[in-house]
Amino acid sequence: MPPLSSIEPTDLLLINGSNLPYEPFYPYxxxxxxxxxxxxxxxxxxLELSNLTDKxxxxxxxxxxTACRPRMIGFTLRQTDSYAIQDYMDDTFAPYYPVDxxxxxxxxxxxxxxxxxxxxxxxxxxxxKEILSYLDVSLGVKGCADPLFTHFExxxxxxxxxxxxxxxxxxxxxxxxxxxxxFKPFSGREYNDELLNEILFHYGxxxxxxxxxxxxxxxxxxxxxxxDGHPRHMYATLSQSPSIPIEVSRGCGxxxxxxxxxxxxxxxxxxxxxxxxxxxxxxxxxxxLREFWFVCSELNPGHGDFALALAERMQKINESLGSHPLxxxxxxxxxxxxxxxxKAMYRSGFETTWNDVVSLDDRQLEKARVPYRAAHxxxxxxxxxxVRTENDLLPPIKFSLFLGDVFLTPQHLTxxxxxxxxxxxxxxxxxxxxxxxxxxxxxxxxxxxxEGAVTFSPEEKSEDLIHPTFQVAPALLKTFGHISRVMExxxxxxxxxxxxxxxxxxxxxxxxxxxxxxxxMVEFIKYRPAQNRDHGLNVILESTEPGVKxxxxxxxxxxxxxxLQSLFYPSPREKPISQSTARLLILCLRAIHxxxxxxxxxxxxxxxxxxxxxxDAPSYYLLSRLYQSFDSEAALLESTCHxxxxxxxxxxxxxLKSILFQYNLVLDKSHREWLCWEADG
Numbered sequence: 219m220p221p222l223s224s225i226e227p228t229d230l231l232l233i234n235g236s237n238l239p240y241e242p243f244y245p246y247x248x249x250x251x252x253x254x255x256x257x258x259x260x261x262x263x264x265l266e267l268s269n270l271t272d273k274x275x276x277x278x279x280x281x282x283x284t285a286c287r288p289r290m291i292g293f294t295l296r297q298t299d300s301y302a303i304q305d306y307m308d309d310t311f312a313p314y315y316p317v318d319x320x321x322x323x324x325x326x327x328x329x330x331x332x333x334x335x336x337x338x339x340x341x342x343x344x345x346x347k348e349i350l351s352y353l354d355v356s357l358g359v360k361g362c363a364d365p366l367f368t369h370f371e372x373x374x375x376x377x378x379x380x381x382x383x384x385x386x387x388x389x390x391x392x393x394x395x396x397x398x399x400x401f402k403p404f405s406g407r408e409y410n411d412e413l414l415n416e417i418l419f420h421y422g423x424x425x426x427x428x429x430x431x432x433x434x435x436x437x438x439x440x441x442x443x444x445x446d447g448h449p450r451h452m453y454a455t456l457s458q459s460p461s462i463p464i465e466v467s468r469g470c471g472x473x474x475x476x477x478x479x480x481x482x483x484x485x486x487x488x489x490x491x492x493x494x495x496x497x498x499x500x501x502x503x504x505x506x507l508r509e510f511w512f513v514c515s516e517l518n519p520g521h522g523d524f525a526l527a528l529a530e531r532m533q534k535i536n537e538s539l540g541s542h543p544l545x546x547x548x549x550x551x552x553x554x555x556x557x558x559x560x561k562a563m564y565r566s567g568f569e570t571t572w573n574d575v576v577s578l579d580d581r582q583l584e585k586a587r588v589p590y591r592a593a594h595x596x597x598x599x600x601x602x603x604x605v606r607t608e609n610d611l612l613p614p615i616k617f618s619l620f621l622g623d624v625f626l627t628p629q630h631l632t633x634x635x636x637x638x639x640x641x642x643x644x645x646x647x648x649x650x651x652x653x654x655x656x657x658x659x660x661x662x663x664x665x666x667x668x669e670g671a672v673t674f675s676p677e678e679k680s681e682d683l684i685h686p687t688f689q690v691a692p693a694l695l696k697t698f699g700h701i702s703r704v705m706e707x708x709x710x711x712x713x714x715x716x717x718x719x720x721x722x723x724x725x726x727x728x729x730x731x732x733x734x735x736x737x738x739m740v741e742f743i744k745y746r747p748a749q750n751r752d753h754g755l756n757v758i759l760e761s762t763e764p765g766v767k768x769x770x771x772x773x774x775x776x777x778x779x780x781x782l783q784s785l786f787y788p789s790p791r792e793k794p795i796s797q798s799t800a801r802l803l804i805l806c807l808r809a810i811h812x813x814x815x816x817x818x819x820x821x822x823x824x825x826x827x828x829x830x831x832x833x834d835a836p837s838y839y840l841l842s843r844l845y846q847s848f849d850s851e852a853a854l855l856e857s858t859c860h861x862x863x864x865x866x867x868x869x870x871x872x873x874l875k876s877i878l879f880q881y882n883l884v885l886d887k888s889h890r891e892w893l894c895w896e897a898d899g
Contacts, residue, residue, distance in 0.1 A: 229260045229370065231288035231333075235267035235275065235323045236316035238300055242269045244420045246463040246513065247294040247339055251363055253408035258367035263288070266420060267323065276326060283330045290374060291327060292366075295320060295339040295349070299674075299686035303622065303655030306674040306686055307705050315676050316341065317684050321353050334374065338363050343482050344659045345684045346386040347393040352684060358386035361482055362401040400484035403465045405491070407498050414505050421460045461509040464498050466490050466528060466548070470515035473587045475666060476623075478659045479515045487519050496531045503535065503544055512548035520589070522559045525550065529566035536567055547571040553590035557601040564605060574653060576620040579633035585625040596641055603646040613648035617716060621708045622655035624666055626691040628895035635715060635893065639838055650716035654708045655688030670695050697888050707892070710884060715838045715893070720882040726800035727788055729879050734872050736782035742807060742869040743777040758805055758831075766798040773799070774806060804876045805831045807869055814862070815873050821861055822854070823847065824877075837881045838893075845894040849887040851878065 232252075234245040248264045255262040265282050267275050283291075300306075300314045324335065336357040342349055343360045350358050357373065359366050361384050366373065369382045379387045383399040469484040470477070499510060517525045525548075536543040545567045552575055555563075577583050578592040603614050619634065638644070660683065661668055670692035675685040694704045713719040730739070758770075773781055785803070788796035808815055808831045816826045823843045825833050833840065848854040855871060864870055877883075 225285075225287070226261075228263050228286040228288045229290065230255060230262045231282065231286050231291045232262060232264045232294065233267065233279075233291060233323065233327070234265075234294050234296075235270075236295055236297075236320045237268035238297075238314060239269060244417045244460070245294055245296065246465075247296065248416075249408050249413055249463070250404065250465070251292070251294075251338075252413060253404050253406070254364060254367045256410075257404075257406070258370065260367055260370055264416065272322075275323065279323075279326055279330060283327070288331070288333050290334050290336060290370075291331070292336045292338060293320060293324065295337060295342040298341040298344070298349075298684055299657060301657055302653075303657075303672075303686075303688040303690075303701075304705060306688075307702060313674060313676070313686075315674075315685065317349060317352065318676050324353055324355065336366070336373070338366070340482055344478055346395055348682060348684050350386060350388065350393055352682075356388040360384050360386050360395060361398050364401045365399070400469065400486070400488075402488050403468050403490035404494075406494060407501060408464075409462075409498060409501055411505075414502070414507070417460060417462070460507075461511050461547075462502050462507050463511045463513050464495060464502075465513040466495055466517075467514040467524065471519060472516075472589045474589075475585075475587050475664050476620075476656045478663065481660075481663055483515060487515070489524055492527060492531055495528065496535065499532070499535055499544065503539060508539075508542060508544045510544060510546040512546055514548055517548040517550040518554040519551070520554060522555045525555065526559055526562055529563045529568060532568075533562075533566040543567050545569050551590060552598040553594035555598065555601075557605060560601055560605045561609075564609060564611060570606075570611075570615045574618040574620060576623055577626075577630055577634050578637040579630040582623065582625050582627070582630040582634075586620075586623060592637065596637070596643075599643055599646055600641075614646055616649050616651050617643055617647040618651040618653070619712075619716065620656070621652045621711060622688065622690045623653075624656055624670065624689050624691050627693060628892045631892050632895040635711075635838055638716060639836055644717070644836055647717075649719060650712050652708055652712045652716075654705055655690050658687045658689050659683060672701055694892075697891060703888075707889065710882075710889070711893075714882045714884075715836075715841070718837075720837075724801075724880070725797070726804065727786055727793070727796050729876065730800055730803075731786040733875050734867075736779045736786060738867060739782050739803075740777045740779060742872065743774060758802055758809065763798070765795050766802065769795060769799045770802055770806070773803065804873070808873055808876075811869055811873060814870055818858055818862060818870060818874060819877075821858070832880070833877070837883060840881050841883050841885075842894050844883060844885060845890045848885055849890050851885045854885060 230251075232248055234248065237243065237245065244266065248266070252262050252264065263282070263286050265278060267278060270278065295316060298317050306313050327335065334357060335355050336359065337346075337350065337353070337355055338359040342358060346358050346360045350356070363384075365383045365385065369385075372378060372382065373385070379385055379389065380394065380396065383397055385396045387394055387396075467487055467489045469487045470479045471485050471487055473480070495512075502510070512528070517528070532544065532546055547569050548571065550571070575595045576586045576588050578595065580591050583591055599615070599617070606612060606614055617638070655672075658664060658666070658668075658671060666689070668689075671687055671689040673682070673685055673687040675682075690701070690704055694707075695701065698704050698707060734742075769785075773785070784792065785796050785800055808827060812827065812831075819826055819833075823846060824840060825835055828834050844854065848857070855866065855874070858864065858874060859866055859871065862870065
């Protein structure tokens, strides 16, 4: 092997070290920039540092820079935050500050080489001059990086920087941004053997290091699902087949207030040649890669023509792949796709992806300047559910709502919730998700006021937009007083009113321990009105699984304090059976006291119990009924006791509390205004 000093220097070393720690995907920027470099005859190497410790970063930087001897080093900054305000509201993980992480890496690089440094990437392009100043770097590329390679030698020698499009540069202590020019997607194939080998090595390394907290939607083929330590991050343990990004179009002609895409990629949609896309996909499938993420602002910007043409190409490729077909995903709007369009897309290997909806209230949608209305979104969910059901493509897509929209009002939220349930979306969507705060990139371009915004920074105080800055409706902060209470309110909407997620955490032994005592329960079980002694009990017992059935029969036949203590406070080993027994014991109480319970429910304007001793209504409907008369659980219980002459320690009140618990009916005065605006109407 020749000495390092005799090896030709690399023109450009690309470094990425600021990806989300729970999304350690291979940077697509490396692929795009490498293709442009090859086209221009510029040599390039790549170094991915995300998810490495500082000690490992030091080693990789020193080794790579020594070996490559780069003439220039480029850093890609994909994003300046995690896009989720929830990530900055608790301490499960260290807060994600990619700009500051990059600052530390740049400081290390400056100690290793005098080579000029240049920054680029989507996140950088939003605040080019501000980020260069913060990081003390002289050069950057805003938006498309094509000029970096057509003017590479000029940039290296600092010749006429003012004439180079998209360049951000420092001169005489001042930063300047040149005219931004938009370029078309790459005209040839971006991937080659070298890049694919690096990608496979990258994901294999993650697996080897035990990095299994990968976000489900942005990573490879899942072979196991679950939640990591952070309750909001789904993970999928990767296989050796990662999802491969391929750009299919660039630019967006819409003007949604919360989006910066048109400012970075242009307001005109430019499509990549379908022959080139097909060639890219076929090359990757020849290497046994089968999952693809098609990069675009929206797949259907005003029409579905391109989406259908793309689907037709993918269907054609799949016919040649036989029993090992490809799958693909892409961003798309909940509009401009008919039911027949969706059928064609799903036949081609298309898979469920994000379908964020700002609102189901047209007044709010108009303020947000989005290119669809409630009727379009509702039709889309109806069509998608039908197509997926007919083709056994389950589960359905999630309903994702912009709860953090700055234009949210009680009227808008109530309209959205009422429409969601009236149209039966609870049964047609596979759960719910929410965007809890809108990420603000530019007050002027977003055309909104800074009121109600909050900035998170590793520094004690920072109000610059290069650090995570989010905003919720100012009226929400006025009602709830603090951003943390707003987040709790949003959690309640997502987990209870737009899905049944809360049912997964109902702990019936804990409910009993919190609301009664074993001594009281003995008396509740012993007391059975003669005319109602066995009403419904036989049905419950007949449908109960072994183990639980025996425990329940013993408790009902001869209730004792020790037996109930074991039920209220089970050991971890006993918890699964006790969970079922405690729930069924509550149902038995409802059966024993059925007539009185139905009278109480009628007084509260709630529906009667059905044959399963539950109510045929979603939580939002029940909550709306209760809010017509009460704004707290204490007021509800007090009124019930007074109306029926009940002791607060009575089986009827325990049954009522169990219904509130079963449907997670949290009565809160501050919630009422937002959840049930004009509830009587």
